[in-house]
Amino acid sequence: MKIFVTGGAGYIGSICVEQLLEAGHQVTVFDNLTEGHRKAVDSRAELIIGDLQKECDIHDAMEHARPDAVMHFAANALVGESMENPSKYFRNNVYGGLNLLDAMVAVGVKKFVFSSTCATFGPPDRLPIDETLPQRPINPYGESKLMFEKILRWYDEIHGLKFVALRYFNAAGATERFGEDHRIETHLIPNVLKVALGQRENVQIFGTDYETPDGTCIRDYIHIVDLAQAHMLALGTKESAFYNLGTGGGTSVREIIATCEKVTGKKIPVVEKARRPGDPARLIAGSDKVQRELGWKPKYQAIDKIIESAWAWHVRHPNGYGD
Ligand SMILES: NC(=O)c1ccc[n+]([C@@H]2O[C@H](COP(=O)([O-])OP(=O)(O)OC[C@H]3O[C@@H](n4cnc5c(N)ncnc54)[C@H](O)[C@@H]3O)[C@@H](O)[C@H]2O)c1
Numbered sequence: 001m002k003i004f005v006t007g008g009a010g011y012i013g014s015i016c017v018e019q020l021l022e023a024g025h026q027v028t029v030f031d032n033l034t035e036g037h038r039k040a041v042d043s044r045a046e047l048i049i050g051d052l053q054k055e056c057d058i059h060d061a062m063e064h065a066r067p068d069a070v071m072h073f074a075a076n077a078l079v080g081e082s083m084e085n086p087s088k089y090f091r092n093n094v095y096g097g098l099n100l101l102d103a104m105v106a107v108g109v110k111k112f113v114f115s116s117t118c119a120t121f122g123p124p125d126r127l128p129i130d131e132t133l134p135q136r137p138i139n140p141y142g143e144s145k146l147m148f149e150k151i152l153r154w155y156d157e158i159h160g161l162k163f164v165a166l167r168y169f170n171a172a173g174a175t176e177r178f179g180e181d182h183r184i185e186t187h188l189i190p191n192v193l194k195v196a197l198g199q200r201e202n203v204q205i206f207g208t209d210y211e212t213p214d215g216t217c218i219r220d221y222i223h224i225v226d227l228a229q230a231h232m233l234a235l236g237t238k239e240s241a242f243y244n245l246g247t248g249g250g251t252s253v254r255e256i257i258a259t260c261e262k263v264t265g266k267k268i269p270v271v272e273k274a275r276r277p278g279d280p281a282r283l284i285a286g287s288d289k290v291q292r293e294l295g296w297k298p299k300y301q302a303i304d305k306i307i308e309s310a311w312a313w314h315v316r317h318p319n320g321y322g323d
């Protein structure tokens with residue numbers, strides 16, 4: 001298939017592009033490179049540099065590519081930043097996304113895979129978080145993604161645009177060639193690994209007084225290749241659907257740090273800080289629906305294997321993509 005990938009120069013997008021190409025698909029990447037990197041785009045893919053917030057950029061690119069399907073990764077995606085600058089999140093994730101949908105409608109593209117997030121749920125009434133739970137986001141990032149999920153229902157009803165919204169939990173890990181390199185890194189695992197590489201002095205723990213066994217936040221870390229697999233399975237569906245996507249396992253911040261120490265053989269100094277606004281205490285996925293309906297099965301269940309793959313990439317690319 002011809003797949004148009006927005007945000008294909010970013011962390012998750014770049015690895016999905018690689019996996020799509022390996023599976024024989026033809027790929028056009030659309031990215032403004034604000035967060036992504038030219039070198040993160042597999043050379044077998046076409047790269048169009050453009051901004052979703054500029055209608056003409058995305059219309060021209062869609063007209064040029066005329067794809068069979070669109071995978072939409074491009075967004076601002078940081079919980080903490082969204083609590084400081086909500087406008088950035090609603091503009092890019094909602095308005096930018098709308099421009100993309102309108103360009104698809106104009107060209108007649110009917111298949112869409114959306115990077116949604118467990119942040120659309122907020123603190124859950126029970127665990128694991130399956131698709132039946134109410135969505136009550138507690139940060140503008142999660143709200144912007146929920147707004148876009150709602151928009152998708154209407155584009156299906158009115159324009160027949162079939163979508164699969166994959167609500168990922170915490171993406172982690174790397175392939176041999178592609179990994180996580182944000183210009184300002186805020187994510188836990190790469191920040192811990194930067195300490196092991198000698199590029200940071202310590203890692204901060206945001207909150208040690210949560211109601212969890214060790215007082216730190218629990219997240220469900222899912223390997224990037226398993227995420228990419230779910231995207232490919234989503235291409236084969238006929239009906240629109242929402243799926244939660246994680247391993248079903250929870251790992252606390254302290255457990256992540258301990259696992260990184262084990263994997264890297266380095267001591268990681270920590271500094272305990274106050275809670276980061278917008279963070280729920282525990283997020284663990286219930287992914288039975290995607291396993292049942294799409295036949296998705298994660299290959300990586302163990303957090304040490306996920307961290308080993310990330311560490312291997314950071315050791316090979318200590319300066320990331322180097323731009
Ligand atoms: N990282 C996670 O754990 C996680 C979890 C759940 C959902 N998601 C979602 O997955 C997607 C990808 O996340 P990521 O971690 O790879 O983020 P990322 O920041 O690494 O990648 C996003 C990419 O989109 C591009 N982009 C942003 N705004 C754009 C615009 N207006 N026009 C064109 N390109 C634009 C950036 O340059 C970047 O290459 C996001 O939609 C995010 O919300 C991520």
Ligand SMILES: O=c1ccn([C@@H]2O[C@H](COP(=O)(O)OP(=O)(O)O[C@H]3O[C@H](CO)[C@@H](O)[C@H](O)[C@H]3O)[C@@H](O)[C@H]2O)c(=O)[nH]1
Pocket residue numbers: 077078079080117118119168169170171186187188189191203204205206207217218219253276279283
């Ligand atoms: O230096 C750090 C960085 C993070 N954390 C904590 O570690 C956990 C994970 O944080 P982070 O790696 O920043 O990921 P999240 O904030 O959980 O968000 C990621 O995972 C979400 C799904 O849960 C996605 O929607 C987001 O796009 C993605 O950034 C949180 O409790 C943070 O407070 C620290 O204690 N110290």
